[in-house]
Amino acid sequence: MVYAAIDIGGTKIAGALVDGSGRLLVRARRPTPARESAETLLAAVTAVLDELAADARWEAVTCLGVASAGPVDAAAGTVSPVNIPAWRDFPLVERLVERLRARPRLPRGVDPVLVGDGVAMTAAEHWLGAARGVDNALCFVVSTGVGGGLVLDGRPHTGRTGNAGHLGHISVDLEGTACPCGGRGCVEGFASGTAIAAHALATGWQPPEGQPPTAATVARTAVDGDPLARAAFDRAARALAAAVAATASLVELDLVVVGGGVAQSGDLLLAPLRRHLTEYATLDFTRDLRVVPARLALDAGLIGAAALAARTSGASHPAPPPASHSAPTENSR
Template sequence: MAGALVDGAGRILVRALRATPAREDAETVMGAVASVLAELTASPLWGRVDAVGIGSAGPVDTATGTVSPVNVPAWRGFPLAERVRALVGGLPVALVGDGVAMTAAEHWRGAARGYDDALCLVVSTGVGGGLVLGGRPHPGPTGNAGHIGHISVDLDGDPCPCGGRGCVERIASGPNIARRALAAGWRPGPDGDATAAGVAVAARAGDPAARAAYERAGRALAAGIAATATLLEVRIAVVGGGVAGAGDVLFGPLRQALRQYATLSFTQRLEVVPAKTGTDAGLLGAAAAARGL
């Protein structure tokens, strides 16, 4: 869990970081949030704070201020916005999903800056996303609009934990890239790295199973991006998250496949670019949400 004090120009002035006790009970998890906030409120700069933003793993419900992160089992319908508001003296609190936070960050300070219509993706342990429409982030009624990871791109594909089948996330997330590569015969190198990062190293070295896993991930992302562009006429797709760190190993097959899927005249000029805000995306996006950007 990360927290920061961010100024109006998007500069991070103070940071706080705590491990997430994801498998503990709800109050223990909340205790980590409270510890981050305690460090921030102790800063001499805290007196200048006029709003608080939260970017949370989803699903979130911005209408009720609750969160139900898949990777934090004890938080189901947890009233995070209300609990944070009580810890910050009643300041205004804005809650968004992590995909929307990344989108707000990239539109404010990153690769989507200057674009009125954009799709931003977080490709990591899962695949999240968010939209910019008409010049503003578009979170939707509950804050989950743009969740591209659960678009089905393989009608006969593997069941997804969300209850669907053949979802983008089931193919293109880091754990699923590693799972597919291992099933096809790839084995980790001497460092024992069995993650998608290890698969990327092997793919660069020419390992066929590793390359195939990234090529399939790229095709899945391309299909989801093309479907979104067809529906909404977004002009740019910004891809961030840990898996995007694979660089051309991912972006090469993604862009190649996009030419096969985005064939209509109004989708053919769609750009796909890496995110610029990196590991600060969640913090900047939460700040942008607090500022109403």
């Protein structure tokens, strides 16, 4: 079996062909033109799919999973990513079908299946990664935004619209600043890569000469001991801890899995997250909650989108992996 998948985020649009064991066979990638027009954004997505379609295995594709930053409406096929202003109730599935049928590029009988990127990451980690075999888990990504998903009673829980577990827009400060989503004091405003860099700059942090003022640069200087950089990560971790504790009190979690670009900083984020979680998760059934890094790194959205599309579309279910499976890549483009 061959599945196609794309993962649309605020920074990059990634695509892959994925086999039935979760192995990425071929990749494609473009930067996300997040501040440009809706049509320019769509063109970048279809360019990624065109690159995948150039591979001989495209003709064997049985389903197409589309993971997008949220919120999404999986039933309507629309997306309204908070960090992509040009897409508001954008009919992504309909427009992809139009473009891909016209070439023609999409194999007959294959329609895009839309999922939230946090839900896709969760499905991947539950299938192949750190949440494998866990009945109740919260998995989330910390990147340009903060998204998440839930595993409940041993199955990924997507919710009615595909947004269940969207951790980034839990409010952790009732008097906080306005969020582009319309709320106030959202986790994303504290813990996203953009928020971490902005807060560090606001407190007087300066990037080393010649380096961009990004979360990755903040992380590098924090590792070197910069107190302002470390404080920015601690603030992010505290907001995440408050949201994780709130989620645990609602659904009783066994495990928390943290992935995404910012989470690649490792214990710089995870250590203060675990520490602050002891302050917020104080009820008996929320204490001592394990927090672990994602195992699939930045591939989780693609793998999860493929797996969910296979299940939703009626294609053969992905094969269960061996215990040591690490979803290797055969080649890259």
